Amino acid sequence: MSKPSDLVQGTLDMLILKILALEPLNGWAISQRLKQMSSEVLGVSDGSLYPALHKLEHRGWIRAHWKPSENNRRAKFYSLTRLGRKQLEKETANWNRVSAAISGIVQLKEA
């Protein structure tokens, strides 16, 4: 993938990967976790969460399997693959570099 993915899309992917790196979760739980963790600032709509999940699954970064959820209903749980973990590391490093650069710029004091 030589093309840099666009920022928002790429960021959502990274956040999902990060959340799944902690524990396997179903879609609902991921959306709740996203809201909690970002203090509802990012406001990811559920409409864009599921296409993102399906895309990640098809890239082989996450894997899905069905099992009973907390309330004993069948739910689709996602977990990170080895490839996904590598991707997360790559994106995190990338993010750190870019955000460091950007915050370096925005924190420049006007002379």
Next chain:
Amino acid sequence: MDIEQWLYSLPPRLRSFFHPHQVDQEMKEELREHLEQQIRENIAKGMSPEEARRSAVRTMGGIPQIEQQCRDARGGSVLDDFTQDLRYGLRQLLRSPGFFAVAILCLTLGIGANAAVFSWVEGILFRPYPAVAHQERLFALAGTARGETGAGGLSWPDFQDLRRNCSLCEEAFVSKITGSTLSVGDHAETVRGSIVSANYFAAIGVRPILGRGFEPGEDVGSDSHPVVVISYQLWRDRYKGDPEIVGRMQRFDNVPHTIIGVTPEGFYGTFVGWGMQFWVPASMEETFESGGYKLEDRDARWIEAYVRLKPGVRQSQAQQEISAIAARLETSYPATNRGRSIGIWPLWQTPFNHARTMLPTLEVMVAVVAFVLLIACANVGNLLLVRSFARRHEMSVRLAIGASRVRLVKQLLTEGLILSALGTAGGLLVAYWCRHALVLLLPTRSGVAMYLPGQMDARVMAMSAIVCLLVTLIVGIIPAFRTRHLDLAGPLKADSTGVVGARGRAWMRSGLVVFQVGLSFILLVGAALLLESLEKIRSTSPGFITTSVVTTGVSLVAAGYDVPRAKIFQDELIDRLSALPGVESAAFACVTPLGYATYSSTPIVVDGYQPSLEEQPSVEYNQVGPGYFATLGIPLFSGREFVRTDDENAPLVAIVNRTMATRYWAGEDPVGRRLQVKGRWTRVVGVVADSKYESMREIPRPFFYVPLRQDFERGPALNIRTRQSLSSMRAALVREVRALDANLALYEMITLQEQVNRSTSPQLVAVTLVSILGGLALLLAGVGLYGVMSYAVAQSTRELGLRMALGAGAANLLRLVISRGLRLTAGGVLFGTVAALAVTRLLGQLLYNVSPHDPVVFGLALAVMTTTAIFACLLPAWRASRTDPARVLRD
């Protein structure tokens, strides 16, 4: 997309393809679950159920839209991409139908030739016996003698000892080819059959569809079990499929046999070259074989046999055990077995059937068709290269709008696959038509058509599939290679005004042409070498006169003649023939030289010759009538010919050939000396010149003759030296034979030259096939050269126009293009010469008196290649010379 990524994404993509419905259902369930969860959450916050649902739907956004977005996110499956490529590729190919047709034709010929040869190799060498179980563990069994290459028969007692003692063999059985005259109703014909051991049908796993096979003990005794199993074909054609056939009497060689069984359809026995029509137990061998009762004679080595090894036993292990058994026999029976051993061979090297004669030809064919396939691939690759150049624009645009390079390569490979798959389909069709073609190239012998079928089995299919994949890779990779050089700015750069003769960009196309020319050159050299050998073989003197001597036979055995009656008949017929105008002489002989019948061999003892301890002198001989040497024109060096008085009442005599005289009498004249043949002393009365006995390619070897009357056979060949034509001689002979006995049937009459020609048929087959394929290769190389030169000319019209404007004449341009073409050819010939010098040695066995490096042949091939090249370049050169400078410069 790297490989790891691709591997990881494969399972979900495959799943989407194979279970699209299930994947969709799961997605819907997942979204519904999310919605329900949201509603429950909302209710917990205190909303009414109605309100909770509305709010939840609002939060999520439109469910159908999300579903569609999820489907898009999943993207196409692996096979969606593939079918898309397939459709696209097919459309692309059909846009240039000419290219498409030429490419498919090239591949059809290339792959078809391969599949046909594989099917022959399969059907003749590896799985030669349809319906026979476990052929992969079957090995041929034959006797060997120390100090001799080659292999001969086994004796029945030796075989029985081996069968009893071989612990690594699962089965051992005898199958000795024989022939018989069969009369059903008023129609008589020669049929081929096998003399077999009683365990034969059980051992090969063939169960008769009617009646039974042989029972243990039916192969014991002297003419004691006149029973016969007949083939399905014989049953259907000659007995009209009579369901009551079992139990019927049928005369074979005039001995009544009871038909006890019919073999299943599609079983042809166990002999490469002929389909068998009947099987008799070994106890009947006296009826079908010369030499009397042999089942207890350890010295009569007449049987051909097979062993099936136990699973997992290697040939070398079995050979070790069998050699040990033979060594024990040697110790126990020194009189008969000194210097003798027993060998096993894989089926494809069977020493006693046509597998051996076809092997060198088929080996060469495998190499030759591989060459043809490579040439065809190079041609198609070249055509695709031209197209890929024309498609640079399309490719660049696809790259620019985001197609990955992998995707483009996949597209090109898919196009390659379409071509090779169609080529393979066509090729298999060609192979299917050609599977029996080999036999068409071989002359029929003694009126019985040969049977050398190809087999289109799973292994041939698998081989063709592998070839197809290789071809896909080769023809797909060549243009794909070019995409490496593609960059987005490519089409924007200066347009492609090539220079005729420019290096660089054209190196790959030129390389392919050099490669093609080189390979065709090798094939031309091979074809020319084989042709020259055949010419040499056929013009070499076999040591007897071939043109004015005809050979035939009279079937006395089938007509029920006993020995005294047969002797009288033979003498009377010779007398009558000698009296005919135009007939110079006539003589019977047990075996005609270079025919299929084999000579008997006997251990000999020579007065005054002391063999070394290891050596057991054994020499082949022929029983011939009075006047035989005069009839065949074999020069007599000393002593005398056989005469009428050398009969059963006269002292035993023999005539030896020059090589035998030199070897055993050290150059002294052996006339008057004693020679022990089959345990009886005979006196040498003459020395004759060496001649060819079994093969035109054999080297001179010891050989001797005894009078037919002193070792009598009822079914010998009749040789007539005559000035009459074949047809009038035949008519005269029929008249004379009928005058003696109206019931006698004559065998086919041919000249000895025809006999020589037939004996060289493997060479003829090789020459024919290599010439056909060499011509094909030459054509393909010519097309390749033409393509490259046309393309070069089309690409460099501007340069050509410029040259013309600057004063170059049409002749100059003609020369320019042709010299460029010839330079490519020269490169190819150079490469071909080096390669040919290395590989023509492989023809070894098929060459005769021709050096594989014969300069005349190489020169001839060069001339043919150059002429072809000039013709291939003429049209493009002519086009170049017609370049209109004004128009080119204006454009």
